[in-house]
Amino acid sequence: MTAEMPEPASPSTPSPLIVPVLAFCGMVVAVMQTLVVPLLPHIPELTGASPGAAGWLVTITLLTGAVFTPVLGRVGDMYGKRRVLLASLGVLTAGSVLCAITSDIGLLITGRALQGAALAVIPLGISIIRDELPAERVLSSIALMSSTLGIGAAIGLPVAAVVIENFDWHTMFWASAALGLLDLLLVLWIVPESPLRSPGRFDLPGTVGLAATLVGFLLAITQGADWGWTSPRTLGLFGASLVIGLLWGRYELRTASPMVDLRVSARPAVLLTNVAALLIGFAFYANSLVTGQMVQEPTSTGYGLGASIVVSGLCLLPGGLAMVALSPVSARISATYGPRTALGLAAVVMAVGYVVRFFTSHSLWAIVAGATVVASGTAIAYSALPALVMRAVPVSETGAANGLNTLMRSVGQACCSAVVAAVLAHVTFLAGGHTAPTLHAYLLIFLIAAGAALAALVATLCLPSDRTAPGVSGGTVVLSGPLSAARESA
DSSP: OOOOOOOOOTTOOOOTHHHHHHHHHHHHHHHHHHTTTTGGGGGHHOOOOOOHHHHHHHHHHHHHHHHHHHHHHHHHHHHHHHHHHHHHHHHHHHHHHHTTTTTOOHHHHOOOHHHHGGHHHHHHHHHHHHSSSSSHHHHHHHHHHHHHHHHHHHHHHHHHHHHHHOOOHHHHHHHHHHHHHHHHHHHHOOOOOOOOOOOOOOOHHHHHHHHHHHHHHHHHHHHHHHHHTTTTHHHHHHHHHHHHHHHHHHHHSSSSSOOHHHHHHHHHHHHHHHHHHHHHHHHHHHHHHHHHHHHSOOOOGGOOOOOOOOHHHHHHHHHHHHHHHHHHHHHHHHHHHHHHHHHHHHHHHHHHHHHHHHHHHHHHHHHHHHHHHHHHHHHHHHHHHHHHHHHOOOOHHHHHHHHHHHHHHHHHHHHHHHHHHHHHHHHHEEETTTEOOHHHHHHHHHHHHHHHHHHHHHHHHHHHHTTSSSEETTTEOOOOOHHHHHHHHO
């Protein structure tokens, strides 16, 4: 007796597996972003590379993710979201295989660059959900899809730590390659291609200008602490990115089919949502960056717990599980009270989480509790942000707009990384014969992150009211695209 595989759903009847498959893709991509973090201290001895070169295994994914996320979102709007989703997953798989077969730092950085480019999977998945699902399922589904960025990061750290301590370090890249291939097969089988297309020609000059602007700015942000914030290289990159950005903006306003529609992006509803995304990204990433390092600090510091890599990674796992559990809850909040209200609540919860962390940083359970509160606020925020974006932009620009919003989260994370590195490097003392950050350094980071969350609250309060915003009627958010609307009318 043989089991029969179910037939893929027809385009007119979306498969119930679309959301789980897309969410799984998003989670795998998010795991890739943090996969090497526990490995970084060991890279010099494993590859013979310098610590500076090892740091590029994280920096390069940030750069390629920032550049390719809005670009591939726009390409998906123009040429097919499923097609671009498959290409992104193919690049992820190729990058994983490259990292799995080599110990050369140059090839490892190249493989990580390919993995970072796949970050576009998340906004592409959100756009597919809007196109394919009926209105009543859209909010809960995009809440889960958007939250995979945080869920994957929380799950990836402890899993990678376990692999590194018990297996050859190449194993985690073989596993990520297998997951990427599984994602490809699932998307081919389950996810349909949307017939929706954005008209116009691909804006190659706009793409190059955007890439140059982002690379210059993010390089200066991520490397400024090592190069010196007033060094000619850092200031030169900041200046070049500013000049190129201004020229790029002027060009985009004059071209008929821009890479980024700046007129739409300048609308208060879109602009303030992207500002809030940047600040939420900053506040979220501080939680991920300092939790593991704080509990690993030696007991000679007076506050450190001397925990292992695995234990430090597990501190973030409850937060990841909370994000999974809260995705439907946050979608219900957005559906009932509006995404603006949900985002404001999220910012308050994140700020409260950092206040908890400020006063309870001496025991493991209290650190985990504070980190979980911050993660809970992040889950609510990550579900509300795409809903705010999609109610403010045309359906034909969903991919590009969500790509830009995801980019702003990445920029916030890059800025947070620079701030955290600067604080931990300069607010130090001698402990056990070694230089270590003081407890006040970590507490200062918590205050800065809480300030970012409160600034996100201010930006949110300046958004149009949920009752008056387009796409909202009587407190209910309406996000159905033409395909789902056509199914309902049928």
